[in-house]
Amino acid sequence: MLNTHTYENPPGSNSLSAPWQIDPVAAGRQCHGRLWSTLKEVCNLLHVPSSHLCGDEELLFQNVQFKSGQRIHAIGQAFDALHLVHSGFLKTVLIDEYGGEQVLHFPMKGDLLGIDGIHARCYASEVVALSECNLIVLPFKKLISLGKDHPELEDTIYDLLSQELVRKQGMAGMLGSMGAEARVARFLLAMAGRFEGMGYSGKLFNLRMTRHEIGSYLGLTLETVSRTLSNFNEIGWISVYQRTIEIKDQTALESLRRLPSSCSRPRKVVQGSL
Amino acid sequence: MLNTHTYENPPGSNSLSAPWQIDPVAAGRQCHGRLWSTLKEVCNLLHVPSSHLCGDEELLFQNVQFKSGQRIHAIGQAFDALHLVHSGFLKTVLIDEYGGEQVLHFPMKGDLLGIDGIHARCYASEVVALSECNLIVLPFKKLISLGKDHPELEDTIYDLLSQELVRKQGMAGMLGSMGAEARVARFLLAMAGRFEGMGYSGKLFNLRMTRHEIGSYLGLTLETVSRTLSNFNEIGWISVYQRTIEIKDQTALESLRRLPSSCSRPRKVVQGSL
DNA sequence: CGTCTGCTTGATCAGGGTCAACTCAGGTGG
DNA sequence: CCACCTGAGTTGACCCTGATCAAGCAGACG
Structure with a gap:
């Protein structure tokens, strides 16, 4: 360019x-x-x-x-x-x-x-x-x-x-089965988990990537990512300030982890041998 | 033994x-x-x-x-x-x-x-x-x-x-970047390639899975899969009879392989090595 | 101070999901 | 043999999520 x-x-x-x-x-x-x-x-x-x-x-x-x-x-x-x-x-x-x-x-x-x-x-x-x-x-x-x-x-x-x-x-x-909110929620929880695993706070952390990159990762547009974060912020599940995220209601985020896919499919499988 | x-x-x-x-x-x-x-x-x-x-x-x-x-x-x-x-x-x-x-x-x-x-x-x-x-x-x-x-x-x-x-x-x-038609087209081409690689025809083959399973694989619903196949059939790119598929215009299918994602993103990357 | 990039928010639109009706093939049993 | 059932597939109508387009703002930097 x-x-x-x-x-x-x-x-x-x-x-x-x-x-x-x-x-x-x-x-x-x-x-x-x-x-x-x-x-x-x-x-x-x-x-x-x-x-x-x-x-x-x-x-x-x-x-x-x-x-x-x-x-x-x-x-x-x-x-x-x-x-x-x-x-x-x-x-x-x-x-x-x-x-x-x-x-x-x-x-x-x-x-x-x-x-x-x-x-x-x-x-x-x-x-x-x-x-x-x-x-x-x-x-x-x-x-x-x-x-x-x-x-x-x-x-x-x-x-x-x-x-x-x-x-x-x-x-x-x-990517194949979850809606936008669930994807963002999972992303936040995953990031939290990784920071925690590295010894940092899993509640308050700093994203290093742009909304655009997050969107690309999640199969969404940057606008959708932004809106979803704003949503979570408004209902008090997280707090967003630029790239700093504070997880305020982890349970609520976890509850989102499955979303508009066909739920409760019939499963008809014959148990194999051995 | x-x-x-x-x-x-x-x-x-x-x-x-x-x-x-x-x-x-x-x-x-x-x-x-x-x-x-x-x-x-x-x-x-x-x-x-x-x-x-x-x-x-x-x-x-x-x-x-x-x-x-x-x-x-x-x-x-x-x-x-x-x-x-x-x-x-x-x-x-x-x-x-x-x-x-x-x-x-x-x-x-x-x-x-x-x-x-x-x-x-x-x-x-x-x-x-x-x-x-x-x-x-x-x-x-x-x-x-x-x-x-x-x-x-x-x-x-x-x-x-x-x-x-x-x-x-x-x-x-x-899954993160392509539309339904592109996904189905890619799927068909991939199947064709695999059959060909096994020594069978890459033009005429039989899918072994249901529309529902294809849809699940591609992150689509079975209806969308069905409609897309019907579409391809109507415009003469493929021929569909139940689970039997005939590839009639491979080039056309290949041309679909990238779809409604933001095209031509600016790339600003500093070459690190070499 | 102007520009650029990242981000937010709003308005609009369409791709594809959802619901529903119908067809078709195969299997089962009277 | 046919009636019946079931599951796969097709097609249509409708609607919702999320993409697209657009405007405006804030921080970074020359």
């Missing part, structure tokens, strides 16, 4: 070897910060019991920093590493033929990026930072071979893939 | 006329059907290059038969095995709190069932046979340990998980 973007940071100025690395100088010269993570740290983020890990203290994974608006990887780009979110907020989007973008997820601390690149060896979605981000680079090959030495880690990898599948499955179910 | 595998049908020789038919005798009395499959056969179904497989000729996987309407597994049921579709048609459904069922997928030959059970060790969806089915049971532990000896197999497992992820991802994208 016509305007000059605000981030002047020249993307092509890195001199490092691997394509996923960014210029440490551009990232803010984080040498005294955490540029490398141990396997133990990775395991903690992934919620793997790291009790048996010893002798690998020297094993390090590189960290990379991204600023808000920067793209971690694009669709079609060659895949060779996953990224584990150490801190920050992001969005993963799908770009349909000719421009329209569809938000798929809002990864945050502990989430794994790039899983969809394993198949076909190139990323199937695009990931963009919504805030300053610190990501840990996990070269896929390295991760797999590590898994062979650490069964819990290997189990966890399968777990994570399967879990992500379940999540997307639920997402598809929701 | 106990095996009296008579095994008169070589794996490749599907001589039956229709893809959903299996030997009725075998379905009735399992002793005379193919009760066991070799690793090679499994690899073929999964499209793994099975060139290096030798010495494992004795390794067998049990087959199980299901009749139309039977349930392969229920939500919450303990997970210990995946199922590979050898023949037949099925649906996987999500049951939301209190009965409403949401169709997630229509697995057929070569598809893997139960992936969502890896995480949490219990199935997250329910699978029901839509026709006579012949499934190969792949105990998960066994499969993983096999993967350690056969790198291509291990790669394939990761591949399949990732691929399934990409599929559900695209599904979510579609």
Whole structure:
């Protein structure tokens, strides 16, 4: 488009070897910060019991920093590493033929990026930072071979893939069967749960994404999202101030979680063998 | 292992006329059907290059038969095995709190069932046979340990998980952004492609599921599905007779694949790497 | 101070959901 | 053989949710 973007940071100025690395100088010269993570740290983020890990203290994974608006990887780009979110907020989007973008997820601390690149060896979605981000680079090959030495880690990898599948499955179910209010309510509760899981308040938090992005994620327009939030605000279920959300009646929100789909379908299924 | 595998049908020789038919005798009395499959056969179904497989000729996987309407597994049921579709048609459904069922997928030959059970060790969806089915049971532990000896197999497992992820991802994208006609068109094309991939006609095929199930899968009502099909029929893009579909203008259907979402969104993204 | 982007709110409209009537095919039993 | 029933599918009429269009406001930034 016509305007000059605000981030002047020249993307092509890195001199490092691997394509996923960014210029440490551009990232803010984080040498005294955490540029490398141990396997133990990775395991903690992934919620793997790291009790048996010893002798690998020297094993390090590189960290990379991204600023808000920067793209971690694009669709079609060659895949060779996953990224584990150490801190920050992001969005993963799908770009349909000719421009329209569809938000798929809002990864945050502990989430794994790039899983969809394993198949076909190139990323199937695009990931963009919504805030300053610190990501840990996990070269896929390295991760797999590590898994062979650490069964819990290997189990966890399968777990994570399967879990992500379940999540997307639920997402598809929701998009197919729930109305706008229920979608927004679920979204708010999900966000609350994730913040709580990270140790922050699940009652009062700050959304990092625009209404437009929320709408895209939920299969709604930004206007509908805005209106629904205003609604919830008026009836006192939540309090909205810009991107700050306060959950004031969680029970009420939860009660919305199923909505205008045909309820009580007859189910006629013969129990199979075994 | 106990095996009296008579095994008169070589794996490749599907001589039956229709893809959903299996030997009725075998379905009735399992002793005379193919009760066991070799690793090679499994690899073929999964499209793994099975060139290096030798010495494992004795390794067998049990087959199980299901009749139309039977349930392969229920939500919450303990997970210990995946199922590979050898023949037949099925649906996987999500049951939301209190009965409403949401169709997630229509697995057929070569598809893997139960992936969502890896995480949490219990199935997250329910699978029901839509026709006579012949499934190969792949105990998960066994499969993983096999993967350690056969790198291509291990790669394939990761591949399949990732691929399934990409599929559900695209599904979510579609549900969030496309109109009814585009969804139905995509569905028809997808079915055509899958039939073609199995060696059957991609122009003339028979849907195994009801309008209601299609609607649930696409996030539409059965009436909308029916109307849309009638529409396509009237304008000559397809021909519909009950569940038999003939694709008469594939190009036209493909041209529908993006629909009333906001087109041409401005994209302001700073390239992070490269 | 002007512009731009994000957000809110209102007015209008249409895609598709809902309800209902009817047809058709298959199955069952007298 | 036919009467009857059931479930799938089609089609029409109506209406509601949420998309679209449009105007106005607030905060960020040059």
